[in-house]
Amino acid sequence: MRHLNSHSDAEQARRLSDYLEVRGIKNQVRSSGDQHEVWIIEYEDLETAKELAGQYTGETSVTDRAEAEQIRDQREVNRRPVRVPGPSTSRGLTGESPLGHATLALIVTSVAVTLLSDMGNPNSPIGRALFVVPITRDGYYSPVIAWTEPWRLLTPMFIHFNLLHLAFNMLWLYRLGNQIENLQGMRVLFGLVALTQIPGVLVQFEISGPLFGGMSGVVYGIFGFSWMQARYTSKGYALTDRDTMWIMGWFALCATGLVGRIANAQHALGLVFGLLAGMPAYIAFRRSSASVSFEKGSWADLNVRGFQRFKRVYFDPYVPLWFVGLAIVVLLVG
Structure with missing residues (x-):
């Protein structure tokens, strides 16, 4: 849409x-x-x-x-009826939509953990319990993730290091996560949270150690998924070009290092896995309308010329690949 x-x-x-x-x-x-x-x-x-x-x-x-x-x-x-678990009256990023229970739980937990951990202080009891590996007061930590504590692959997402970090992530979680929950249910949302969080945690730990956190990887993951749904399906997802420019602009800015130390591997892998989760919609779209839009004699073939034709033939069909390419560059640079 x-x-x-x-x-x-x-x-x-x-x-x-x-x-x-x-x-x-x-x-x-x-x-x-x-x-x-x-x-x-x-x-x-x-x-x-x-x-x-x-x-x-x-x-x-x-x-x-x-x-x-x-x-x-x-x-x-x-219209074929589609059964969607939970509330289903969302109108996307525009209009009012009920705040889903899963989205609310993620927001409340993030706010509570951030405040109780003293903005991600590794010496706080909450910090020691929730970082990907325990960190001693002297700054020492195990170089290996303890698989006997699997929750630590998820819990760093609740830790934020300042109020701006928290506000940015909670805004996008509300707008994107709530849309997913209202349209496809909390199981889909929780599945996407796990899928887009865990790979980034594993790679980011190898790159920078355990002092990272935040919901940003998940945010970029649910953005990637929502973008695919909004562009390639008729499920009711709404994501404006302005939203895309804002969130991808921030993605690129963070990769430059100008805004401080950022867990860019989490951003990049969250985006990649979110796009992969939305890939079935892209494939179905390419097999149907998109693949025939410039058949000889079609309206598009006869009427679309110049830059618009170039854009629709060579750029628009491959935007997900451009996003993945940008994520790979960020991973290599970071």
Whole structure:
């Protein structure tokens, strides 16, 4: 699902939605406060939707409105029911969505551990219990992870070293983790947390020792998964290009070392494993609409030219690989 544009007038957004719907562009209007956003459901329709929106005069006929309603009603009838554990009324990053129990538990635990450990003080009882290996008051630690304490592969994610570190991670955990929980359930969220946390912990320990922590690896993992779902499925995930630029910009900035000592291996491996978790959606998308969008004589073949054609043929289909490539560079440099 991709963002098209925003309107301060709900009626204007609905009229544009109807105009697009009767022209074969499946879309949704999502509202948050006084902002009403039009989202395009199928990624391959985005460029066409932009052209149609540019041609739109601001008015739709009664016939168009009625036809749009019929199309939506029929789509609702034909929609295959999907059973999702837990709350399922999320509207993604826009609008209100209930705070899931799993997301809330992760946030509360992170805040409590950060405060009780005195911002990740290794000499605190909480710090000694939760770092990947115990650290003595003299700074000594075992060079080998004790497999008899497997929880230590997960618990460093709850330790944050300052309030900014904590706030950044909790913001993205709320926005991304809560979306996953509402759309696919807490089992999927907890599975992603483990999948995106453990590999980074193992590698980061070998690189820097045990003094690292935070939810950042998980955040980049659930970002990677959510990005794949938003771009390549119609499950209801919403992730704007601005969100992507912010989080990937921070990823790149951290890799430079300009913001201090960062657990970049956790960031990179979290992102890679999150993208891998979303790979089935990418493969299914490539096998369906994306692979035929530039067949000879198709609308795209006849109408998309210049930079847009280059971007859609050579860049857009391979964005996950660009992300993985960037993560590999960060791992090699770090």
